[in-house]
Amino acid sequence: MPTILETKTPRLITALPGPKAQQVLADDARLMSPSLTREYPLVAKKGYGAIVEDIDGNAFLDFAAGIAVCSTGHCHPKVVEAIQKQAAELIHISGTDFYLQHMTQLAEKLIATMPGKDHKKVFFGNSGTEAVEGAIKLARYATKRDKLIAFYGCFHGRTLGSLSLTASKNTQRRHFGALLGGVEHIPYPYAYRCAHGHTPETCGSEILELLEQQMFRRLFAPEEVAAIIIEPIQGEGGFVPAPAFFLQELQRICNRHGIMLIVDEVQSGVGRTGKWWAYEHAGIEPDIVCIAKGIASGMPLSAFVAKESVMTWKKGSHGSTYGGNPVCIASAMATLDLIANGYMENARKMGEYIFGRIHDWPKRFKSVGDVRGKGLMIGIEIVRDQKTKEKAADLRDAVIDKMFHKGLLTLSSGENTIRMSPPLLIDEEQADFAIRTFEECLRETEKSI
Numbered sequence: 001m002p003t004i005l006e007t008k009t010p011r012l013i014t015a016l017p018g019p020k021a022q023q024v025l026a027d028d029a030r031l032m033s034p035s036l037t038r039e040y041p042l043v044a045k046k047g048y049g050a051i052v053e054d055i056d057g058n059a060f061l062d063f064a065a066g067i068a069v070c071s072t073g074h075c076h077p078k079v080v081e082a083i084q085k086q087a088a089e090l091i092h093i094s095g096t097d098f099y100l101q102h103m104t105q106l107a108e109k110l111i112a113t114m115p116g117k118d119h120k121k122v123f124f125g126n127s128g129t130e131a132v133e134g135a136i137k138l139a140r141y142a143t144k145r146d147k148l149i150a151f152y153g154c155f156h157g158r159t160l161g162s163l164s165l166t167a168s169k170n171t172q173r174r175h176f177g178a179l180l181g182g183v184e185h186i187p188y189p190y191a192y193r194c195a196h197g198h199t200p201e202t203c204g205s206e207i208l209e210l211l212e213q214q215m216f217r218r219l220f221a222p223e224e225v226a227a228i229i230i231e232p233i234q235g236e237g238g239f240v241p242a243p244a245f246f247l248q249e250l251q252r253i254c255n256r257h258g259i260m261l262i263v264d265e266v267q268s269g270v271g272r273t274g275k276w277w278a279y280e281h282a283g284i285e286p287d288i289v290c291i292a293k294g295i296a297s298g299m300p301l302s303a304f305v306a307k308e309s310v311m312t313w314k315k316g317s318h319g320s321t322y323g324g325n326p327v328c329i330a331s332a333m334a335t336l337d338l339i340a341n342g343y344m345e346n347a348r349k350m351g352e353y354i355f356g357r358i359h360d361w362p363k364r365f366k367s368v369g370d371v372r373g374k375g376l377m378i379g380i381e382i383v384r385d386q387k388t389k390e391k392a393a394d395l396r397d398a399v400i401d402k403m404f405h406k407g408l409l410t411l412s413s414g415e416n417t418i419r420m421s422p423p424l425l426i427d428e429e430q431a432d433f434a435i436r437t438f439e440e441c442l443r444e445t446e447k448s449i
C-alpha cells in the first residue's frame with residue numbers, strides 16, 4: 001500500500017532531466033564506460049512498487065522493471081526484510097567450497113516450479129550471461145560434442161561464449177575478434193515478418209526443414225551438435241514468441257539426435273508470462289534451463305537447471321565464487337514466494353487486460369505493425385508503413401522519449417519494437433495510465449509521418 005508520500009502513477013515536478021540529474025549526466029559522461037546504452041536521462045534514486053523516483057523527486061511508472069528484473073516491484077518490503085535479515089547473519093562463504101542450506105532450499109523450490117518427470121539439479125551464478133556460459137559448458141561436457149545452434153535475433157549475453165550465440169545487433173559483436181567455433185545460426189520463427197505468410201501459430205516449419213535438410217546434411221551431422229539454444233520469447237530481439245509447435249518439434253529433433261535443448265528463460269521466466277517458465281506454454285521439458293533477472297528482484301543471481309542425467313560433470317568442472325550468495329538467495333526465496341502467492345496470476349490477468357485493450361492498435365494506429373507477447377512481456381512493433389512493414393526505429397525512439405517525458409518508463413527491443421515489461425504487481429489503474437500515455441505518444445508521433 002502506498003504511504004502518504006508515495007504514489008501509484010507518475011508525478012513530475014521538474015523539467016526532465018532535472019538539475020540534479022543534469023549534474024549526474026555530466027559526471028557520467030566523464031567517468032563511465034561509453035558502451036552503456038541509455039535511452040533517456042533517468043537518474044534513479046529510489047523505488048517502491050512499480051514506481052521509480054529520480055534524483056530530483058520526479059516519480060515515474062516503471063514499465064521496464066530494470067530490464068524485466070524487478071519482478072516483485074522495487075524494494076518489496078518482504079524482499080527487503082529477507083535481504084536485511086540475511087545480511088546481518090552471513091553475507092558470503094562461497095557455495096563452491098562450502099555447503100549452504102540456502103542453496104539447497106532454493107534449488108528445491110526452483111525445481112518444484114518445473115514440470116516433467118526427470119529429476120533436476122541446479123547450479124547458481126550471478127548473471128544471465130554466466131548461466132548461459134555454464135549451460136554451454138554443461139551441454140558440451142554431457143554430449144562430448146562441440147557444435148552449437150542458435151537463432152538470428154537471439155540475445156544470450158555479452159561474455160565471449162554467450163556472445164558467440166548472441167545474434168541480435170552487430171554492434172554487440174563487432175571488433176571483438178574470433179568467438180567460439182562451431183556455432184551456427186538459423187532464422188527464428190518471426191510470424192509478423194514470416195516470408196511464407198504463416199500465422200503466429202504456424203510460423204517456422206520451413207526453419208525446421210532448413211535445420212534438418214540443409215544444416216544437418218551440409219554443415220555438420222546432428223551427432224556433432226551439443227545443443228540448440230532458444231529463447232521461447234525473444235527478449236532483446238523484439239519480444240517475439242516462438243509458436244508452441246516449433247518448440248515441440250525442436251524438442252523432438254533434439255531427442256532424436258541426443259542434442260541438448262537449452263531454453264534461455266533469463267528474460268521470459270519467473271512468472272512473467274503467467275506461468276513460471278514461458279516454455280511451459282508449449283508443454284516441453286528442456287534439458288537445461290537458464291534463469292536470471294526476475295529470480296531475485298534485483299539482487300544478482302542466476303541459475304541453470306538441468307536434468308540429473310545431464311548434470312553429471314565431475315568435481316572441479318565448474319564453479320563460481322559468488323554463485324549462490326546467501327543474501328541473493330534470501331531475496332530469491334522471498335521473490336519466489338511472492339510470485340507463487342499472487343504475482344504470477346496477476347501477470348496473467350493484467351497481461352490479458354492489457355492485450356484486451358491494445359490488440360487492435362494496428363487498426364487504430366498507422367505506426368503500429370504488430371502487438372504480441374504473453375502475460376506481462378508485451379512487444380509493440382513500430383513501422384513507417386503497415387503495408388511495406390518498413391521498420392521505423394526513429395519513430396519508436398520518439399515514442400519512448402515522449403513517454404519518458406510523461407512519466408512512463410519503457411525500453412526498446414530489437415530494431416523497432418517497444419517493450420512493456422512492468423513489475424508483476426501492477427494493477428488496472430497503472431495499466432490504464434500506461435495504455436493512455438502510450439496512445440497519446442503514438443498519436444503525437446504519428447503527426448510527423
Ligand SMILES: Cc1ncc(COP(=O)(O)O)c(C=O)c1O
Binds near residue numbers: 155
Ligand atoms: C534472454 C537473455 N539471456 C541472457 C541475457 C544476459 O543476461 P545478463 O545481462 O544478466 O548477463 C539476457 C539479458 O538481457 C537475456 O535477455
